[in-house]
Amino acid sequence: MINEEKENSAGNIENGSSKLNQDNKKFQETINVKSVVPKYRQELLKWNGWGYKDCRFEVNAGDVTSISLTGNRYPIAGKNLPHFEGWVKNTFNVDLVNPTLSQALPEEDKYPKTLLIAEELVRIVRLNIPYSLRGVDRMLRAHGQTLHDIFTLRNGMFERIPDIVLWPTCHEEVEKIVELANELNIAILVFGGGTAVSGAVECPVNERRTIISLDTSQMNKILWVDEANLVACIESGIIGQDLERELKALGYTTGHEPDSYEFSSLGGWVATRASGMKKNIYGNIEDLLVHVKMVTSKGVLEKNCQVPRLSCGPDFNHIVLGSEGSLGVITEVILKIRPLPKCTRYGSIVFPNFESGVQTMRQVAKWRCQPASIRLMDNEQFKFGMILKPDAGLIGSLIDILKKLYLTKIKGFEFDKLCVMTLLFEGDEKQVKEQEKRVYDIAGEFGGFPAGETNGERGYMLTFVIAYLRDIALEYRIVAESFETSVPWDRAISLCANVKQRIAQECRDLSIRHFLISCRVTQTYDAGCVIYFYFAFNHGDVSDPVATHHQIESRARDEIIACGGSISHHHGVGKLRTKWYPQTVSEVGVSLYNATKNELDPKIYLRRII
Template sequence: MSAAFASSSDSKMNKDNSNERTVDSVKKKSLGDKNKKSESNANGNNTIIKVKSVIPRRRQDLLKWYGWGYKDSMFKLEGNTASFTGNRYSICGQSLPFLPQWAIDNLGIDPARQPKIPEPPTNFPESILPDEVKAELEEIALVSKEGMDRLIRAHGQTLKDMTQLRTNSFPRIPDAIIWPESHEQVEKIVACASRHHFVIIPFGGGTSVSGSITCPVNEPRPIVVLDTSEMNSILWLDKEQLLARVQAGIIGQDLEREMRSRGFTVGHEPDSYEFSTLGGWVATRASGMKKNTYGNIEDLIVQTKVVTPRGVLEKSCCVPRISCGPEWEHVIMGSEGCFGVVTEVVIKIRPLPPVVRYGSLVFPDFESGFWFEREVARQRLQPSSIRLMDNEQFRFGQALKTENSWGGVLLDGIKRFYISKIKGFDPAKLCVVTLLIEGTAEQVDDREKKLNAIAAQYGGIPAGATNGENGYTLTFVIAYLRDVAMEYDVVAESFETSVPWDRTLALCANVKKRIQDECAKRGIDKFLLSYRLTQTYDAGCCIYFYFGHSTAQFSDPVTVYEEIEEAARDEIIACGGSISHHHGVGKLRKKWYKDTVSEPGRQLLLAAKKALDPDNIFALGNMAFDEQSNENTTVKSKL
């Protein structure tokens, strides 16, 4: 686990005010230290390291079946105060006295009423996988038809998924789950599916928010979910070449923990880092919070091995770059499980940075912070992570402050007085940039000095290292908010886009206005709308939107939310933004796929499908694909 994440999940907030750690000083427990690896050899390059994952095979024993994250971790509203349960995150065990009033003012929540926590279902649809096929699969790997095993692998984390789970109205679940442990077993499973024409859905961490792994509702064939979680070994580690070959089912926090114990890091930290898998990162073209230093997933991959119904797709050499026609590696990246199963990946690793330092900067308004980030990108001075939150997110952060702090980005009394009184910053407009800088002590000092100098040109002032760490690590806790919101009749979701620099401010303003107008048309006066700039590039940036509203007056609140988000997405497209930066297309964004890639691009996707999966075994129905068949291909089950 990275130094950043280890400190966020295992230290108590404000215990360490230095917010700078050398590698030797990072000795705090990780999320997974109660699940030690079963085998390890830090000296041998060719020793297989079988990892015992933090997440068990029976996910329902540790994770929520109806929402995000760990069962013991959740926000609780308790009259005039609130708290976050468990001991996994820095915010755990502390009183949050300002959250209830924020929820009342912004979302109309009544914190005094009992939350609607769902009961787990006891009845499940009968499996339609024939017993003789199940027996054939059991000759290959472990198979389960148990209802809860099937239900929690029927979906990702979309708002619709969570609502249908809570109302016990989930329309389609898989007929069986299978857990292969090797590439060879996956080959046998796919061959079995091709013989019998049942559907395979690859399943990693289940964190998709695009509907990409949700079972197709009208699929008449049996559906078998291929859970990759037992394929989590590090096959080899080359310390000289800084490469590792890893099975694709390994979970992010497990991979990072194992690498850190050997003095290395992968550096890929998406928001779903605790639960998402290496194979899932490949399948969705994922991006992490520290991509400025380590790159997005396409920058980290050297080679992939993929099992398709037509055979194994893999380059014959493992080289840093090749000029050999179109790069098929990039056909697999972003394919969303529609072509086959990623089984093994050769990835780049880096030595652990000697110093990890957090920081934060306060700006008088969002525009000032934006121009600061634009200049930092122009000079290519981005630290590992640099993120700008708007004023709404800043004020929401204040609602998560503890009794002894001021603001979600925590400012002590002197800084608060200086910012609001001497500098004249308006608390209703100011914005905050959080920073994470890695490198040698000299590199970190130099980068911090240059960033502060650029910030001063745009009216920004340093706001402390602790603020930066809390702002960075709060990302892992925010995902839990949707669950408690739903318990009090509020629906909420996030969506993102990438956009050129010259259109960013207009896009933010126009999307905000569009959502406000859509809410007004529907009589919604209690809602949350905010955004943050999360990743920067030479040519533009990623903008992340957060939107939620009260549902008390609606019989079908999810449809209302989806209508508003669709209008917001139309506005994003009209302003020059993309349909996604890293969430992918899935089933939710199919409407915009063709216009994004062009009709020839759509035909290329269909041609790849026909070449790799002509019988539509991987019938996920994502992107340009229908749920039951390819264009010009009719598929009927032989079962």
């Protein structure tokens, strides 16, 4: 036998051969996934806001004005939230009366006309790929979820929207679209789940060429699951909740859970270098990604092997990761999968102040004992979480009062300073117990003490619900947006304080009196952490509230960078943050990016970062 090669009964060469034997792997067949989100998204999702149409906060006028979440998709749905009104009044000086409602969905003749010319349409139709020229379908793919996007949908119209929407169903159809676009000088914007908060999918106003919106949603099969190597090959248009549901039925998970995972797509995650809340166990998208196929104007970029690591650089996976649709269309991804955890448990810890919470996180990261997720809310967010508590009844209210008394009178915590950490543990029972012990012990050293499983679970549930609040805020003249950054540990606390101060100063300068700036630490690493800010204000008489919000956020980003923070940890650059791209990657970095762009996409069909 030469080179240790031996033939098996099926005639395949097992070892030392270039022919890969896959008989010993257990492959699941292709799964045709029926997505929760239909092809015409507006049938299920809001056309002018976040999430499901049947889920929205509404005001219930009565003896006590309260709000509640409609529908039955989230645990707090249908429950009265009686503390909301008082908090809104205190924080924003807003009464929940006389809402400013959104305009109705525009009639077909109100959308910008398509620039598609007859010859282009004929050629596109010949591709035999489903398409739409309807204004509503084009408009719904002209935006993501920024404040600017949603404000425009509610009150006006985008100046430029795609001229046609195409729904390819596989890699080969994407190749055909890109080839045709190349030939006819047509621009392509790739649309995944449309949850971007970076302006990435907006059409450049001055683009006079025809723009195709390439919607990946119908390209959502799980092509195979390889149980021997714990990887799965998946088409890029699949959305998170569909992927996790299908894998769960087989006993697996990717463990990738960004807060948008109900609606965001695999291709979008790769294109934006997304981060999931359970990254401590499963890794960020770049850690999960084993192999990726991207269709470029020059052909398909992919590696011709599927190995766990390769000493052959530069690593072209990292050309694809974070490319934000500017270099090509991601069509298929091989991701790592893991068996479902045997035990999942939530937890929470109360700290006397933000600093002690951050110190705890730092120690937890130092000793690498992070549970699947660990997050720290500042005092403003803690209070905000409280006002989202349903009516607890007499007994419940009494218990809440006793808890507050215990914290303030016995523990000596100041109600206006205390902070809460939420925790999510995963593993087997023994591992979870060990993790709990280590984390609670460390927290104890910094004055924190456990505050129960229910508070922890509620914290994670609220993450999904909070996204719905901006829509009701807009009805009452409050503009709101979140932004995030990553920062070394030793600068984390000062960055939070300085950004808050800077925003307060900017608001004062602009005579904005009623605003909220709040933050939480959402991820930990060996060398630093991630800070996520919420900033909202009552725009009262401000003539252009979106531009004003953008201006203040932009100054906050300058402050972040001055404090050693980054342009973005996971939201990406998009069009909103291009200003800081050169200083982030250096002049040489910009020219390297541009050279790559010119090489892979010489006629600049897809958008560019800078």
